[in-house]
Amino acid sequence: MSQSTLIVNGHIWSAHDDFIADILVNDGKIVAIGKDLHKQYSADETIDASGLYVLPGGIDAHTHMELPFMGTKAADDFETGTLAGLHGGTTSIIDFAIQTQGKSMQSALDDWHAKADGKAVGDYSFHLAVTDFNESTKKEVAKMVEQGVTSFKTFMAYKGALMVDDAMMLGLMTEVKTQGGIITVHAENGDIVDSLVKKFKQEGTLSPKYHCLAHPAIAEAEAANRVMDLAHMTDSSLYIVHTSCRDSLANVKRNFLRDQRVFLETCTQYLLLDDSVYEKPNFEGAKYVMSPPIRKKDDQVALWASMQAGHVHTVATDHCPFNFCGQKDMGKDDFSKIPNGAAGIEHRLELIFSEGVVNKKITMNRFVEVMCTNPATIFGLSNKGSITIGKDADIVLLDPNEKHTIHSKTHHHNVDSGIYDGWKVTGRVKTVLSNGKIVIRDNKADQVVKGQGKFQKRKQFNYSL
Numbered sequence: 001m002s003q004s005t006l007i008v009n010g011h012i013w014s015a016h017d018d019f020i021a022d023i024l025v026n027d028g029k030i031v032a033i034g035k036d037l038h039k040q041y042s043a044d045e046t047i048d049a050s051g052l053y054v055l056p057g058g059i060d061a062h063t064h065m066e067l068p069f070m071g072t073k074a075a076d077d078f079e080t081g082t083l084a085g086l087h088g089g090t091t092s093i094i095d096f097a098i099q100t101q102g103k104s105m106q107s108a109l110d111d112w113h114a115k116a117d118g119k120a121v122g123d124y125s126f127h128l129a130v131t132d133f134n135e136s137t138k139k140e141v142a143k144m145v146e147q148g149v150t151s152f153k154t155f156m157a158y159k160g161a162l163m164v165d166d167a168m169m170l171g172l173m174t175e176v177k178t179q180g181g182i183i184t185v186h187a188e189n190g191d192i193v194d195s196l197v198k199k200f201k202q203e204g205t206l207s208p209k210y211h212c213l214a215h216p217a218i219a220e221a222e223a224a225n226r227v228m229d230l231a232h233m234t235d236s237s238l239y240i241v242h243t244s245c246r247d248s249l250a251n252v253k254r255n256f257l258r259d260q261r262v263f264l265e266t267c268t269q270y271l272l273l274d275d276s277v278y279e280k281p282n283f284e285g286a287k288y289v290m291s292p293p294i295r296k297k298d299d300q301v302a303l304w305a306s307m308q309a310g311h312v313h314t315v316a317t318d319h320c321p322f323n324f325c326g327q328k329d330m331g332k333d334d335f336s337k338i339p340n341g342a343a344g345i346e347h348r349l350e351l352i353f354s355e356g357v358v359n360k361k362i363t364m365n366r367f368v369e370v371m372c373t374n375p376a377t378i379f380g381l382s383n384k385g386s387i388t389i390g391k392d393a394d395i396v397l398l399d400p401n402e403k404h405t406i407h408s409k410t411h412h413h414n415v416d417s418g419i420y421d422g423w424k425v426t427g428r429v430k431t432v433l434s435n436g437k438i439v440i441r442d443n444k445a446d447q448v449v450k451g452q453g454k455f456q457k458r459k460q461f462n463y464s465l
């Protein structure tokens, strides 16, 4: 049965405009936008959005639900993780289906469908993370694209586990380009990291802060530079995930000058936190162990400025939560055994709105662009990313003035702690529509049904400079 909703008098924001108008939603789609629509149409439900900001549903292009990693697995599954996302106004995610070395890409994709299908409550898609590129897996690239998986992730770090060498990278880039896909990359020099980890272990310096010291900014900047050269050589489109530091930005910006198709992602944690977190007592620094690590305040300044200048294209979370008790503490006596990653999907929109827009580091239009529109455009989520007639009715109503405090006691992540505990934010996601259905009403989940999230086939990469 088709369900219609009128959202009236909201302050609608896009990547380029803002205006006060009404939105009519019918059968999961946006069907009209205009002044005083409520005088022309009736609907099953009318939402008064006076005083609220109305945005496209957020898209988090970098999550790891139920990721098997470092001897354990990420604590959120597709149901809990996407539900947390809906609470925070993120209506779609792109997760990583990770190929096991020696196995096919198809088996990774099948595994990730089995984790998500029938469970996710928000819409989802997959990047295919390639860990083993050879003559046999080369043939699978076209098959992935046919199945709507058009982005291919590579790791230049995690030596001995996920890392690919430059030869594999070049081969994959060439094939992905032929099939109309885009390469995404975790840019850190795995050999630098590996040698520093070994050094610190030999020296017996094993607390969480040595994770940070084993992942220096230069390891990221070198890898970003190298992968851009490889992409330039193969004329490939490239998306660098979780960019965290000024040195990396500097290398990338220099390379922009030769007209490469390169997109940069950063994550909430690199914009908000600094490396003093690793000095916390009682092993608390372990909560912030992730790769790349949290950087310096100066790196935050560079990331915000680059985002406002249009050089950082998306903000994701790299959502990959591990419990402090029972998971992070696997590395109590050795930082290299602390599972890498932290939760963030629920708080992305509110934190970036509060720190970025309210504190005037980025404009509201830029906010919509990096949180919603660019992830859809870059990754071919053609029904998502803006409030436009004909698109899926994924819509967020945000109160720009309401203040609240983020805490793991009240969050919806399935994890026992949080890296933003006690963070005070201005701006609150109040109501969320996913495919036209109200799923969050006044901050609370409303008739959310397990498995209601739909797999999103994505288009081939089709973006020219």
Ligand code: URP
Binding pocket: 064, 186, 289, 290, 291, 292, 318, 320, 340, 341, 342
């Ligand atoms: O620490 C992180 N980032 N964990 C998840 C895996 C990755 O590198 O993205």
Ligand code: ZN
Binding pocket: 186, 241, 242, 291, 292
């Ligand atoms: Zn990564």
Ligand code: ZN
Binding pocket: 062, 063, 064, 318, 320
């Ligand atoms: Zn990741």
